[in-house]
Amino acid sequence: MNVLCTGGAGYVGSACLRRILRFGYDAVAYDNLSTGNRAAVPDGRLIVGDILDRDALERTMRDCRIGAVMHFAALASVPDSIADPGSYWLTNVIGTKNVLDAMIECDVPLILFSSTAATYAFTSDMPLTESSLQDPHVPYGTTKLTAERLIHDYARAYGLGYTFLRYFNASGADPDGTHGEARAAESHLIPLIFGVATGRREKLTVYGGDWPTPDGTCIRDYVHTTDLAAAHQLALETLEPGMGRAYNVGSGSGSSVLEVIGACESVIGRSIPYEVVERRPGDPAVLIASPSKLEQELGWKRRYDRLSTIVETAWAWHRTHPDGYATSRSMAGPLHA
Numbered sequence: 222m223n224v225l226c227t228g229g230a231g232y233v234g235s236a237c238l239r240r241i242l243r244f245g246y247d248a249v250a251y252d253n254l255s256t257g258n259r260a261a262v263p264d265g266r267l268i269v270g271d272i273l274d275r276d277a278l279e280r281t282m283r284d285c286r287i288g289a290v291m292h293f294a295a296l297a298s299v300p301d302s303i304a305d306p307g308s309y310w311l312t313n314v315i316g317t318k319n320v321l322d323a324m325i326e327c328d329v330p331l332i333l334f335s336s337t338a339a340t341y342a343f344t345s346d347m348p349l350t351e352s353s354l355q356d357p358h359v360p361y362g363t364t365k366l367t368a369e370r371l372i373h374d375y376a377r378a379y380g381l382g383y384t385f386l387r388y389f390n391a392s393g394a395d396p397d398g399t400h401g402e403a404r405a406a407e408s409h410l411i412p413l414i415f416g417v418a419t420g421r422r423e424k425l426t427v428y429g430g431d432w433p434t435p436d437g438t439c440i441r442d443y444v445h446t447t448d449l450a451a452a453h454q455l456a457l458e459t460l461e462p463g464m465g466r467a468y469n470v471g472s473g474s475g476s477s478v479l480e481v482i483g484a485c486e487s488v489i490g491r492s493i494p495y496e497v498v499e500r501r502p503g504d505p506a507v508l509i510a511s512p513s514k515l516e517q518e519l520g521w522k523r524r525y526d527r528l529s530t531i532v533e534t535a536w537a538w539h540r541t542h543p544d545g546y547a548t549s550r551s552m553a554g555p556l557h558a
């Protein structure tokens with residue numbers, strides 16, 4: 222089957238694209254490279270295009286004889302979505318509608334959608350299950366939940382098959398050190414910590430030290446991109462027209478910001494300077510997902526179930542690619558920044 226990966230040059234999308242190529246699918250990335258990287262996509266597999274360009278989407282689906290879409294393309298920063306909600310509604314909602322309209326026009330019956338923990342109500346009991354209340358607190362979550370509802374409505378009207386994969390904190394890097402997290406404007410904790418370790422940033426900012434958690438910092442659920450990619454592959458293999466499903470992709474447990482800093486410090490062998498500031502709007506104290514449904518129904522099993530190995534793979538990437546895909550250093554020997 223030919224698969225179109227919108228946002229396939231991004232951090233998660235490119236990991237999933239490489240995985241399904243290894244598993245025998247024919248696949249292409251369709252990406253405007255706004256936050257993605259050309260070098261993250263295997264040669265000959267990138268089509269530069271925008272999901273806001275409906276004609277180009279249709280052309281691509283027809284030319285590449287697409288049979289399924291994995292829809293990763295999105296704007297995905299919580300603080301940016303609070304500052305600039307219009308852009309998030311445009312890309313995440315109107316962009317998704319374009320993808321769906323092009324699918325209907327080109328008879329593409331299957332879609333896997335990258336959804337998020339941010340669609341859930343933060344007041345729910347943890348760990349969250351797929352039936353926990355969805356009531357987003359930030360525009361990023363609102364737009365992703367609206368996209369879910371749009372997909373559901375199109376599926377009912379046109380018989381599409383869909384799977385929502387609601388993931389929590391994507392993290393880590395390819396174990397061979399060749400691909401990892403690289404965005405010009407970074408807002409994710411682990412790359413920010415390693416940005417300090419490699420001298421790109423002076424210190425780390427920790428938003429709130431007075432949360433109702435054991436050490437006062439926020440707790441999040443970290444999932445390795447290799448495991449996320451495996452979840453996508455399993456979902457793709459089992460998706461059929463008319464099917465509608467949602468799975469959390471998490472670990473069932475969480476780590477606090479200070480625990481993640483500690484894990485990174487152990488890997489690099491020195492301490493990371495950080496400053497604790499006021500809480501940030503839109504952050505919940507704790508976000509943890511139950512992966513039981515994904516494990517039971519699709520047989521998903523995490524390969525990276527320890528925070529220490531997740532951050533080891535991330536450090537192997539960041540220490541050899543301090544400027545992302547633009548530069549790389551020799552892998553030889555440990556690099557203590």
Ligand SMILES: NC(=O)c1ccc[n+]([C@@H]2O[C@H](COP(=O)([O-])OP(=O)(O)OC[C@H]3O[C@@H](n4cnc5c(N)ncnc54)[C@H](O)[C@@H]3O)[C@@H](O)[C@H]2O)c1
Nearest residue numbers: 228230231232233253254255256257271272294295335391
């Ligand atoms: N990273 C996480 O922890 C996380 C957690 C939950 C959900 N998600 C979801 O996973 C998906 C991928 O996230 P990511 O972390 O890889 O982000 P990313 O920014 O690395 O990837 C997004 C990709 O989409 C592309 N893109 C953006 N707007 C586009 C447009 N209009 N047309 C075509 N391409 C466009 C970007 O260039 C980029 O390659 C997103 O949908 C995000 O909401 C991510």
